[in-house]
Amino acid sequence: xxxxxxxxxxxxxxxxxxxxxxxxxxxxxxxxxxxxxxxxxxxxxxxxxxxxxxxxxxxxxxxxxxxxxxxxxxxxxxxxxxxxxxxxxxxxxxxxxxxxxxxxxxxxxxxx
Amino acid sequence: xxxxxxxxxxxxxxxxxxxxxxxxxxxxxxxxxxxxxxxxxxxxxxxxxxxxxxxxxxxxxxxxxxxxxxxxxxxxxxxxxxxxxxxxxxxxxxxxxxxxxxxxxxxxxxxxxxxxxxxxxxxxxxxxxxxxxxxxxxxxxxxxxx
Numbered sequence: 001x002x003x004x005x006x007x008x009x010x011x012x013x014x015x016x017x018x019x020x021x022x023x024x025x026x027x028x029x030x031x032x033x034x035x036x037x038x039x040x041x042x043x044x045x046x047x048x049x050x051x052x053x054x055x056x057x058x059x060x061x062x063x064x065x066x067x068x069x070x071x072x073x074x075x076x077x078x079x080x081x082x083x084x085x086x087x088x089x090x091x092x093x094x095x096x097x098x099x100x101x102x103x104x105x106x107x108x109x110x111x112x
Numbered sequence: 113x114x115x116x117x118x119x120x121x122x123x124x125x126x127x128x129x130x131x132x133x134x135x136x137x138x139x140x141x142x143x144x145x146x147x148x149x150x151x152x153x154x155x156x157x158x159x160x161x162x163x164x165x166x167x168x169x170x171x172x173x174x175x176x177x178x179x180x181x182x183x184x185x186x187x188x189x190x191x192x193x194x195x196x197x198x199x200x201x202x203x204x205x206x207x208x209x210x211x212x213x214x215x216x217x218x219x220x221x222x223x224x225x226x227x228x229x230x231x232x233x234x235x236x237x238x239x240x241x242x243x244x245x246x247x248x249x250x251x252x253x254x255x256x257x258x
Contacts, residue, residue, distance in 0.1 A: 055144065055146065056218060075150060086245050093252055096256065
């Protein structure tokens, strides 16, 4: 049970990074941390105690498998998260070209 | 972009090929052990990214390399679809992704029909796509900061 609470704690660290930090790169890192904590939570849901990898191998008795469905879903989520992170970084570089800084307070000041 | 110091360059020279071979091992044994196309592809892309980061690169060379990796990515998708269509032609049931090759014995390296071929196609695709994203960000940064 405590390990699920630890993933929630990791999520809260990412949320802190998004809310409290002023640097755009640090905000991107916070979003990535939130993503990874959710992935970790889904993988932990599918875990069975003493289970092996869900692959057909030679000495297959009545072994216990971990659930392969969350793993397939998380693999898709990792790919989507990679694309999202690349898009966010591209937008951050574009903002840096326009304003010359990563600080969101400066960007807001320059606008008005 | 600029390269790094001589220590980083020497260590990269030594371990870069080993990382590449490990990625190929992960891809080829995808139907026997945990791993497979996606994990091995990221490891191969990591070896190339390490090389670019350690030695640095010229702007024009980066552009050329990005074109090549983009072409490789598209051709990997084409290989994937061609294998799936071959399953439709030769499987006898007329649907995609039919495992038409002989299955072999469980646990051998050459077994499980077309699944290792799909793994290799996915590995090529993922490695080329990750490398393309990295190089595109690098070129974009160079263009912006100029």
